[in-house]
Amino acid sequence: MAFINPIPDAPFLSADFVRHCLHTLSARGFSRVVTGALSPLEQAGFLAAGFDVEERLRLLGMDLGDRLPPIPPGAALHRVPRWRRPEVLGVDRAAFMDFWQFDSDGLLDALRATPSVRFRMAVGARGEVLAYAISGRSGPRGFVQRLAVLPGAQRSGTGARLLLDGLHWMRRHGVARAVVNTQVGNEAALSLYLKAGFREEPVGLSVLSTGLP
Numbered sequence: 001m002a003f004i005n006p007i008p009d010a011p012f013l014s015a016d017f018v019r020h021c022l023h024t025l026s027a028r029g030f031s032r033v034v035t036g037a038l039s040p041l042e043q044a045g046f047l048a049a050g051f052d053v054e055e056r057l058r059l060l061g062m063d064l065g066d067r068l069p070p071i072p073p074g075a076a077l078h079r080v081p082r083w084r085r086p087e088v089l090g091v092d093r094a095a096f097m098d099f100w101q102f103d104s105d106g107l108l109d110a111l112r113a114t115p116s117v118r119f120r121m122a123v124g125a126r127g128e129v130l131a132y133a134i135s136g137r138s139g140p141r142g143f144v145q146r147l148a149v150l151p152g153a154q155r156s157g158t159g160a161r162l163l164l165d166g167l168h169w170m171r172r173h174g175v176a177r178a179v180v181n182t183q184v185g186n187e188a189a190l191s192l193y194l195k196a197g198f199r200e201e202p203v204g205l206s207v208l209s210t211g212l213p
Contacts, residue, residue: 003109005036008138012041015048022049026212033212037181037205051208055099057181058190059205060198064142064171064178069196071164074157075122075130087129088121088148095148100183102146110145114138117145118169122158131158135166142170142178147189159192167196181205 002025006013025033035046037057080088085107092102102110111117114136122131131149135142144166149159170178180198182189194200 001032001034002030003034003036006038006042013045015045018045018049018051022210022212031212033210035208037207039205040203043206043208046208049210051210053206054209055207056184057205057207058184059179059181059201059203060190060193061177061179061201062167062196062198064167064175066197068167068171069164071168072157072161074161075124075153077120077122077162077165080119080121080132084121084129088132091129091132091150092146092148094150110134113145114143116173118166120162120165122149122153122162124153131162133162133166135169137170137173137175140174140176142167142175144178144180144193147180154188160196163192163196 116137118135120133121129124130130153134146136145147159147163180193
């Protein structure tokens, strides 16, 4: 499976260019292609080239000039050292269905997606990883790139603690606005983001996919 995503702030991709990409990927032995989360305008060239909607996402935004809720007490938060990345990926597998799960390459891509990144984990009383978050920033824009909590630790405030830790970090570094997306139907995640101060945008995103001959 291959992953394709437009470069941020670049011109929208034409159907002809997308078809050229598909031809190249097919020649290299790939059998399926998945996009990143695309806006309706970004989707046009992909849909015309034969892609279908795989998943629909809600997009939420938050102005960080507004008052942020305080970081709630709870599990200890630490930077994620490299040797604990396999544990983080275990949390990811437990928290997400197969389509959304990270492998080691996917985790590395998320960590490299923005010029500055905060990679934090919540650790339980026995030293186990309960949850993790990746927060990124690029100039005045902030991104909640990943938030995963073990099922047994959900609804304990651990997710809110990591989320707000990232948002406070963004604001300290001059980020004016943060965005996050979540699957349509994931009401628990939506509730968490709304309580933190996010508001749903009128236009959502979609992940597209197609098979290759």
